[in-house]
Amino acid sequence: MSERLRGVLAPVVTPFRRDLTPDRERFARHCRWLLGHGCDGLAVFGTNSEANSLSVGERKELLSALVAAGVPAGRLVPGTGCCALTDTVELTAHAVKLGCAGVLMLPPFYYKGVPEDGLYRSFAEVIERVGDERLRVYLYHIPPVSQVGIPIGLIGRLLDAYPKAVAGIKDSSGDWSHTRRVIEAYAARGFDVFAGSEVFLLQTLRAGGVGCITAGANVNPHGIGRVYERWRSPEAESLQASIDGVRKILQAQVSMIPALKATIAHFARDPEWRRVRPPLVELTDEQQAGLIAELTGAGFEMPGLRD
Amino acid sequence: MSERLRGVLAPVVTPFRRDLTPDRERFARHCRWLLGHGCDGLAVFGTNSEANSLSVGERKELLSALVAAGVPAGRLVPGTGCCALTDTVELTAHAVKLGCAGVLMLPPFYYKGVPEDGLYRSFAEVIERVGDERLRVYLYHIPPVSQVGIPIGLIGRLLDAYPKAVAGIKDSSGDWSHTRRVIEAYAARGFDVFAGSEVFLLQTLRAGGVGCITAGANVNPHGIGRVYERWRSPEAESLQASIDGVRKILQAQVSMIPALKATIAHFARDPEWRRVRPPLVELTDEQQAGLIAELTGAGFEMPGLRD
Numbered sequence: 001m002s003e004r005l006r007g008v009l010a011p012v013v014t015p016f017r018r019d020l021t022p023d024r025e026r027f028a029r030h031c032r033w034l035l036g037h038g039c040d041g042l043a044v045f046g047t048n049s050e051a052n053s054l055s056v057g058e059r060k061e062l063l064s065a066l067v068a069a070g071v072p073a074g075r076l077v078p079g080t081g082c083c084a085l086t087d088t089v090e091l092t093a094h095a096v097k098l099g100c101a102g103v104l105m106l107p108p109f110y111y112k113g114v115p116e117d118g119l120y121r122s123f124a125e126v127i128e129r130v131g132d133e134r135l136r137v138y139l140y141h142i143p144p145v146s147q148v149g150i151p152i153g154l155i156g157r158l159l160d161a162y163p164k165a166v167a168g169i170k171d172s173s174g175d176w177s178h179t180r181r182v183i184e185a186y187a188a189r190g191f192d193v194f195a196g197s198e199v200f201l202l203q204t205l206r207a208g209g210v211g212c213i214t215a216g217a218n219v220n221p222h223g224i225g226r227v228y229e230r231w232r233s234p235e236a237e238s239l240q241a242s243i244d245g246v247r248k249i250l251q252a253q254v255s256m257i258p259a260l261k262a263t264i265a266h267f268a269r270d271p272e273w274r275r276v277r278p279p280l281v282e283l284t285d286e287q288q289a290g291l292i293a294e295l296t297g298a299g300f301e302m303p304g305l306r307d
Numbered sequence: 308m309s310e311r312l313r314g315v316l317a318p319v320v321t322p323f324r325r326d327l328t329p330d331r332e333r334f335a336r337h338c339r340w341l342l343g344h345g346c347d348g349l350a351v352f353g354t355n356s357e358a359n360s361l362s363v364g365e366r367k368e369l370l371s372a373l374v375a376a377g378v379p380a381g382r383l384v385p386g387t388g389c390c391a392l393t394d395t396v397e398l399t400a401h402a403v404k405l406g407c408a409g410v411l412m413l414p415p416f417y418y419k420g421v422p423e424d425g426l427y428r429s430f431a432e433v434i435e436r437v438g439d440e441r442l443r444v445y446l447y448h449i450p451p452v453s454q455v456g457i458p459i460g461l462i463g464r465l466l467d468a469y470p471k472a473v474a475g476i477k478d479s480s481g482d483w484s485h486t487r488r489v490i491e492a493y494a495a496r497g498f499d500v501f502a503g504s505e506v507f508l509l510q511t512l513r514a515g516g517v518g519c520i521t522a523g524a525n526v527n528p529h530g531i532g533r534v535y536e537r538w539r540s541p542e543a544e545s546l547q548a549s550i551d552g553v554r555k556i557l558q559a560q561v562s563m564i565p566a567l568k569a570t571i572a573h574f575a576r577d578p579e580w581r582r583v584r585p586p587l588v589e590l591t592d593e594q595q596a597g598l599i600a601e602l603t604g605a606g607f608e609m610p611g612l613r614d
Contacts, residue, residue, distance in 0.1 A: 020392070020432075052390040052417035055397070056362065083359040083390070085327070085584055090362070108586045110359035110416065112452055115562075118586035125327075125585055145419055147454055148586075255422075277392055278432055279415045279425035279455075 004136070004167065004192060005101045006210040007228045008201075009077060010034050010217035011046025013260050014054070014062070016275045022054065022062045026273065028069040030218075030264070033305060035075060038225025039217055042071070043104050043170070045079035047145055048215040048257055053277040056087050060094050073099035077213075081106030081140055085122060089129045092137075102136035102167055104213070109146040116151050123158055127165050135165045138213075142172035142196065149173070155186055163189070170213045172196025176203060183208045198224045199247055202240040205231045215256055216247045219263045219302060249294045254287060255280065262288040263295065267302035311443070311474065311499060312408045313517040314535045315508075316384060317346050317524035318353025320567050321361070321369070323582045329361065329369045333580065335376040337525075337571070340612060342382060345532025346524055349378070350411050350477070352386035354452055355522040355564055360584040363394050367401050380406035384520075388413030388447060392429060396436045399444075409443035409474055411520070416453040423458050430465055434472050442472045445520075449479035449503065456480070462493055470496070477520045479503025483510060490515045505531045506554055509547040512538045522563055523554045526570045526609060556601045561594060562587065569595040570602065574609035 012034065015026035031042055044066065045051035045059055054062070059078070067073050080091035080103040088105065095103050105126070107119050127135065139158075143149035150169065158166045168191055171179045179200060183193045184207075193209035195201055201212045201224065217224050223243045230236055253259035258276050262283045265273035274282050283291065319341065322333035338349055351373065352358035352366055361369070366385070374380050387398035387410040395412065402410050412433070414426050434442065446465075450456035457476065465473045475498055478486045486507060490500045491514075500516035502508055508519045508531065524531050530550045537543055560566035565583050569590045572580035581589050590598065 047417075053392060053415065055391045055393040058391075058393060084362045084365075085360060086362040086365060108360065110354075110452065111586055112454075114586040115588050118588045121588070122585040145417065147419075278429040279418055279421040281422050281425045281428070 003074070005041040005075070005077060006192065007040030008038060008211055008217050008221065008224050009041040009043045009194065009213040010039050010221060011043045011048040011079070011213060011215060013218050013257065013264065014049045014051070015273055016277060020275070020277055022058055023272070024062060024065045024069070027062065028066055028071060031066060031071045034217065034221050035071070037304060038221035038223070040211070041075045041077055041101060043077045043079065043213045046104060046213070047142060047172070048218065048260065049079065050257060050277050050280065051079045056082070056090055059091060063095065063098065067098050074101050076100045077102045077104050077138060079104045079106065079140065081108070083108050083110040085125055088126050092126055092135065093130045093132070096130060096132045096135050102138050104138045104140050104170060106140045106142070106146055107148045107150060109148045112147055114148065116154050119151070119154055120157055124161060127162050133164065136167040137165050138167055138192075138194070139169040140172070141169055144172070144174060152181060152185060155182065155191070159186065159189055159191060166191070168192030168194060168210070170194045170196050176200055179204060179209070180207050197247065198227070198243050201227050201243070202231055202236055215260060216243065216250060218260045219250070220246050220300070222303065245298055246295070246300055249291070249298060253291055254283065258283045259291055262291055264302070264305070266292050268305045310381070312348040312382070312384060313499065314347030315345060315518055315524050315528060315531045316348040316350045316501065316520040317341050317528060318350045318355040318386070318520060318522060320525050320564065320571065321356045321358070322580055323584060327582070327584055329365055330579070331369060331372045331376070334369065335373055335378060338373060338378045341524070341528050342378070344611060345528035345530070347518070348382045348384055348408060350384045350386065350520045353411060353520070354449060354479070355525065355567065356386065357564060357584050357587065358386045363389070363397055366398060370402065370405060374405050381408050383407045384409045384411050384445060386411045386413065386447065388415070390415050390417040392432055395433050399433055399442065400437045400439070403437060403439045403442050409445050411445045411447050411477060413447045413449070413453055414455045414457060416455045419454055421455065423461050426458070426461055427464055431468060434469050440471065443474040444472055445474055445499070445501070446476040447479070448476055451479070451481060459488060459492060462489065462498070466493060466496055466498060473498070475499030475501060475517070477501045477503050483507055486511060486516065487514055504554065505534070505550050508534050508550070509538055509543055522567060523550065523557060525567045526557070527553050527607070529610065552605055553602070553607055556598070556605060560598055561590065565590045566598055569598060571609070571612070573599050575612045
């Protein structure tokens with residue numbers, strides 16, 4: 001666990017059975033495929049994993065099952081940030097005990113406009129209560145969804161107090177100037193900045209960040225992995241342009257998570273993958289057909305998914 | 308449970324011990340005081356209860372303890388709506404089993420901009436899974452905090468499908484024209500509309516609503532209860548003006564929940580009451596002194612709180 005994860009991490013989508021329980025087998029299979037096709041790690045239980053639609057117990061069971069199925073805990077950075085302090089502590093302690101490389105931590109996101117002191121106290125309480133020197137926290141900044149962000153000044157305060165535990169950030173602000181400011185402010189202190197979308201991967205690496213944790217890696221890990229591998233090469237720009245094209249198609253869909261699942265369902269020839277938990281809604285057959293036509297028209301593939 | 312609650316309900320603030328665990332004794336004591344001083348019911352585990360900062364287990368234990376302490380379940384409408392379907396089902400089933408008058412249900416609030424179909428499916432799944440004809444659901448519309456609201460059309464769809472289970476709404480939009488539209492559209496179908504703030508109480512009752520579920524009732528249940536009792540009397544307007552004045556003072560504070568707790572702490576001479584869970588922050592001594600000076604200057608009291 002002393003080795004920090006870098007590169008491309010997927011917030012793995014969570015498959016559900018007909019009764020909407022998490023499907024452990026399909027989940028483990030997809031995790032293995034991702035690690036074998038370009039992902040350096042797996043940020044299971046992110047926004048695109050519908051993690052916030054799962055209970056604490058469901059998340060713990062699914063994570064334990066994944067490790068038991070042979071996916072190395074050292075490649076895992078599960079999301080653990082909940083609205084309730086006690087839930088975040090429970091999930092974080094569980095992940096550390098399993099030997100996970102780190103945890104991805106949303107701020108408590110129900111109450112809006114809370115003072116920075118309250119956010120500081122939230123993260124500090126979790127770190128203190130977990131009380132394990134193996135803990136590595138990646139702050140999760142995603143104001144478009146959580147509405148509660150990680151102020152830049154808060155990062156510094158947390159680094160001052162917990163330089164070892166506070167390991168980095170996933171910046172899903174969608175605002176490159178923000179990501180750059182975070183890198184400039186904290187990368188020199190060993191704080192690892194991951195872009196929240198592959199469209200910022202090359203820029204992030206050039207500026208001093210360490211990779212990306214991105215929804216697109218669920219379906220395009222090979223493409224995104226190649227950008228990471230060759231980012232100093234002359235072909236970096238064209239590789240980046242190619243993954244931007246795929247992302248653009250996915251993002252233009254009515255909803256990203258159902259679109260990712262529909263893509264996997266199509267290329268794995270496994271319609272079970274389409275299922276989402278409420279409040280999300282599956283793509284219609286027509287929407288799925290349109291998405292697949294666009295992707296295949298652009299030459300997109302998911303090699304080895306059906307093996 | 309066939310009797311529907313009406314009138315003034317308090318979303319009871321949750322006291323915490325030094326270690327931030329919920330304080331059952333102080334909680335039960337405050338609940339009893341509220342029921343004895345103007346409240347018709349208690350919407351425990353609302354927004355002002357910091358319910359979203361509590362785990363599912365903490366909420367179940369605290370509710371069971373409250374009923375065990377003698378607070379009648381028939382007066383309780385606990386909040387049960389979480390981000391995760393399975394959590395909402397668990398809390399709702401628990402409340403129904405205890406004999407609660409109803410439940411106050413937030414929509415799943417992590418994912419933003421979800422389709423109405425997804426919200427419909429969320430509520431429908433909970434009602435189907437709980438599968439108990441005693442269930443009474445009060446929809447919780449509070450877009451300023453949850454960011455995910457209850458569209459007016461969704462209410463009609465849910466009433467069509469579950470006319471008995473879907474009992475009413477707490478409208479905390481802060482927008483009177485919205486509350487009026489909901490009353491006009493659905494009150495005739497036996498759908499009970501509660502204003503989300505006492506400032507709309509008289510208007511709500513005159514328009515055909517049934518009461519209010521309001522933070523202010525934590526400290527001013529007698530004043531708000533009097534408006535409800537005498538809303539058809541000539542003094543209704545002046546009673547309403549008086550509770551508006553107290554609300555205005557509370558709402559002008561830096562943060563409503565710490566202000567309510569500071570008010571109770573002062574009038575109960577019990578500083579333990581000030582404590583909040585992160586991400587909230589207590590009022591400073593100076594802020595508290597300013598608040599109390601304003602309240603006492605306006606002649607505000609909490610009679611019987613110290614008995």
